[in-house]
Amino acid sequence: MTRRLEGRVAIVTGAGRGIGRGVAKLLAAEGASVVVNDFGVNVDGSAPSSGPAAEVAEEIRAAGGKAVPNFDTVATVEGGENMLKMxxxxxxxxxxxxxxAGILRDRMIFNMSEQEWDDVIAVHLKGHYCTTKPAAVLMRQQRYGRIINFSSISGLGGLPGQSNYGAAKAGIAGFTRVVARDLGRYGVTCNAIAPGASTRMTATIPTNTAQLRAKSGTAPVAPPPRPRTSTVPDMREPEYVAPxxxxxxxxxxxxxxxxxxxVAGGRVSLxxxxxxxxxxxxxxMWTIDELRDLVPSQLLYDVRNPAPPPPDLDIPGRPATPAP
Ligand SMILES: NC(=O)c1ccc[n+]([C@@H]2O[C@H](COP(=O)([O-])OP(=O)(O)OC[C@H]3O[C@@H](n4cnc5c(N)ncnc54)[C@H](O)[C@@H]3O)[C@@H](O)[C@H]2O)c1
Incomplete structure (x- = not known):
């Protein structure tokens, strides 16, 4: 195998599990030396431990690669600086x-606490700042660097129950586009991936509004998904995001x-x-009456509302449905 990254040094945050683990192992297999960062927390960000980062660093070394574990949180400036120092x-x-690195605290917006909002923004959005800022100082000086961020369909397309996470992930896409413009002239690139993979994180996500409503007791619970019986490898294993x-x-x-x-399974889309x-x-200047007529008929004529109110709800402004 060609070792495309011989002599290069990488930091991978959240590399103790899931997608990050696959990325760290492939970077090492390509010859890079890797700082394997992971705070070792539950999906909701609780109970830090050193186990996951230590295990992945050990797996890399056992396979002949170069790696050191790091147990800092990405949510502090100090954590980001420690990773670089390491x-x-x-x-x-x-x-x-x-x-x-990432966590989830899913909740419909009307139930979301300030803590749930702050914790998710801190790990994802501020976390990207905390690691990227010190790395950018160095990469700018050396006129070389690669930064790869993790966004999500949740922020780019919108998924119910994830206003904290979706806001952070959309923010990360914006952060990526701006950092790319800040650093491009210094030979540094910054891109993002919105992945899809079966990990412990996706195992916790209700897949649609109906399931979330079911969870909150406002609709009948959907039947559980059928167990997979095929022996064909899962095309959405986290390792598929690594290449x-x-x-x-x-x-x-x-x-x-x-x-x-x-990036999900064998699919890569721009x-x-x-x-x-x-x-x-x-x-x-437009009048409100003009906009009332032209916005639905011209701007939105073939665009659907992603979450329309149910037909039996009395909605002021909705034209009455003609009797059959
Ligand atoms: N799995 C998917 O389909 C999917 C979809 C969209 C986005 N993502 C994103 O991809 C990334 C990886 O997700 P995954 O599915 O592999 O999740 P995962 O839960 O398997 O792995 C995330 C890792 O991040 C670590 N972590 C959490 N908080 C941390 C912190 N403060 N500092 C350092 N490490 C921390 C966890 O300990 C864990 O090992 C996340 O950013 C996630 O939001 C995943």
Whole structure:
């Protein structure tokens, strides 16, 4: 196997489990020395432990690779700086930063506590800042670097019950596009992946609004999914996200910058960038009556409401359905 990353040094956050573990192992297999960071927490961010990071670092070393474990949280500036220090102390440089660490505290917005909001924003959105800031200082000086962030369909498309997580993940996509523009001129790229993989994290997510409503007792509980009987390997195993992540860390990806890719199983898709799509315009100021007529009929004529009110709810403004 070609060792494309021989001599390179990487930090992977949240590398003790799931997607991060697969990324750390593939980076090491390609010759990179890896700081395997993981705070070792439950999916909700509780009960830190050193076990997961230590195990993955040991697996890499047992396979002949170079790795050291790091047990800091990404949610503090001190944690991010410690990871960089560890890379420099142990391997003398830093070339690649992969921000994978994450937690979930799902709750419909009307039930979400301030703590649930703050904790998820702290790990995902601030966590990306805490590791990227010190890495960016160094990468700018050395005129080389690869930063790969982790966003989500939850933020880019919207999933119910995840306003904290979705806001953080949409923020990470925005962060990626801006950091790419800050650092591109210094030979540093910054891209993001919105992954899909079966991990303990996805095992906890109700898949649709009906399930969330069921959970909160407002609708009947859906039947559990049928057990998988096929012996074909699961195409959504977390390791499937690693090759695209590692490709973005390679020298050959020097001209890919500020992009978000969806990666799940054998699929890699380029995310559409948010930009004005259709427009109505006039020389003066719109009246509300004009907008009432033109927004539904011209801007939104074939665009569906992702969460329409049920037909039996009395909605002011909704035209009465003609009797059959
Ligand atoms: N699995 C998916 O389908 C999916 C979908 C969209 C986005 N993502 C994102 O991909 C990333 C990886 O998810 P996963 O499914 O592998 O989850 P996972 O729970 O298997 O792994 C996440 C790891 O992050 C670690 N972690 C949590 N908080 C931390 C902190 N403060 N500091 C350092 N480490 C911390 C955990 O201990 C855990 O080992 C996450 O950012 C997640 O939001 C995953």
């Amino acid at each position: 890379a420099l102390d142990n391997f003398g440089r830093l070339d690649i930063l992969v921000n994978v 695209m992540t590692v490709f973005l860390a390679c020298d050959e990806a020097w001209n890919i910058n500020g992009k978000v890719f969806y 995310a559409h960038e948010e930009a004005p799509w259709r427009q109505i315009s006039k020389p003066g």
